[in-house]
Amino acid sequence: MFLKVIAPRNPIKLVLAFGLLASAAAFAAAPAYAGECPADQVATNAVQSMPSAPEGVTDEVISTIDLSTKGDAWKGNRFRLRKLVVQPGGVVPWHDHSTRPANILVVEGAISEYSNTCKVAIEHKAGEATAEFGQLAHWWKNNGSVPAVLYSADILPPDMDAHGAM
Template sequence: MNLNRKTNSIALAATLALAATAFGAALPGGSAFAGNCPADQVAEDAMTPGPMMPKAVTDDVISAIDLSPKGEAWKTSTLRMRKLVVQPGGIVPWHSHETRPANILVASGSITEYRSTCKVPILHKKGDVTAEFGHLAHWWKNNGKVPAILYSADILTSETQKNESM
């Protein structure tokens, strides 16, 4: 490798590292994965089921992609993006993520999660992202004074469509 190519590679790597650091620092609300269960509060079946009906929440599908053209394994699957607006006092009811992986971004406001795998409620603030998958069931409540706006990306199968309300 000649000296100019090596110098350019080092400069590019340094620029990318600086950009990644700047991007992380610019995320609202601090760490993008904040709002996790404290390690000493994690437990199986730590939280009993909560409310089973939604309250003061809108749930709008803003995009959906049929994944069936990707092959047999994706035959009944859809990748969807939703916007949920949870009013103060509003509730996203108890539901499971055993078969429906999702990522949730809190775009504004804050919301409290009551998770089956955590002994204490978890506060999620603007900018937090929560991964939901596996042996997890939970419900959410907006205990704040302003609406909480959440964006959810999940993989929905025809089976989970029959069984999931949120």
């Protein structure tokens, strides 16, 4: 994996990165398009087993934009686009989004999300997107028989390593 910083002078890549984010946001805004927690299963601080290490996951950073030039409020923040491939049985470990908002787009396969806000697994299929922010903490597992391919667009705060945050 490598870190690629898109300079402001490369507008094509910048437009493509923001285009993917906008597409993911548009999908996430559509009601019931992405997997959702059933209304009778919504919880606060649902207790579940929580894996702490990735397993069967490749995490490729496609591009990163340093947002510091956008003003003091953005100093040290980075906008990152990644491709994650989660093999059958693979796990994206427990993490939270209190300081790192993200949009996830599932492009191949399916994946199950185990969240602190739901008592049961939330299923996400190819073509679905979901927004991750606020007090959400969760982990993902590919319970299927084919790899799940996800694209993640997130904003990393200054204290997070670009390669360490799932």
